[in-house]
Amino acid sequence: MQLSLGPVLYNWAPERWRDFYFRIADEAPVDTVVIGEIVCSKRSPFIAPHLPAVVERLRAAGKQVLLGSLILTSLPRERRQMAELVNTAELLVEVNDLTCLKPLVGRSHAIGPFINIYNEASAAFHAQRGATRLCLPPELPMSSIAAIAAALPSVLIDIFAFGRVPLAISARCYHARLHKLTKDNCQFVCERDPDGLMLKTLDGADFLTVNGVQTLSSTCANLLGDADALREAGVGSFRLSPQDCDMVGVISIFRAVLDGREDAESGTRRLAQLYPDVHFSNGFLHGVAGFLSVAPDARTNQRPGFREPIKPHML
Secondary structure (H helix, E strand, C coil): CEEEECCCCCCCCHHHHHHHHHHHHHHCCCCEEEECCCCCHHHHHHHHHHHHHHHHHHHHCCCEEEEECCCCCCCHHHHHHHHHHHHHCCCEEEECCHHHCHHHCCCCEEECCCCCCCCHHHHHHHHHCCEEEEEECCCCCHHHHHHHHHHCCCCEEEEEEEEEEEEEECCCCHHHHHCCCCHHHCCCHHHHCCCCEEEECCCCCEEEEEECCEEEEEEEEECHHHHHHHHHCCCCEEEECCCCCCHHHHHHHHHHHHCCCCCHHHHHHHHHHHCCCCCEECCHHHCCCCCCEECHHHCCCHHHHEECCCCCCCC
């Protein structure tokens, strides 16, 4: 089982972003790393000067590097940026918006978790056009994942296995609106929340996480305990999404469990120490509400066996 590291979704300071990937290159046992600004095109100029050095460092460390496209391409300048990305990139491009797909037809590329692939037919559509790896949407249940993997044995199936789950993208910037700013004059206030901004219900329960124009879950996906079942289902890679915690430690824990050097229960306890005060969830995989955590002894009987987190909320 391979490990892939998704792109940083949050607005981190450029130097922190660069140093994060330098450390991933030097210390993390991860096979593939996706880089680039995929959430908000206004952030791209800040990391652009560091991209060549980050790519060089990662490749020198033996990591495969993918360049991620924007999740939502709407403005003319964004369309130009994505056209330049797909036409000039020497690295494999991970498509997160279908506007990038046409120029890549016939060329090897990857599909990110933001493209709606819900069945074998849609997965085959992309494979026939050159997709060699698919990171499936995080809301898919195990049955759908297994069916897609069985239908496309030559395509690497990547599963979103750790991190706040990306749920939606919008043309409106929630961070700017919160601070009574316009999107065009947002002053990059999203940088104040390097792990996203938690939203709560009126009665104080955690609800969602906001990241600029993006909406994520309040819980953190953790499929460590489902690794064996996913491997049997044909999954070839686990996708870990960078959070504001020790991601080298997170990657090392996943590597140890996948290699059989540590059991999932012990690994999950250590993950909770690295990323405290965040509830873990795996509900989507088991066909229940995504924010729920399905206990190991309930996985053969998914619906009656789930347990709710301490603070109930809904996605």
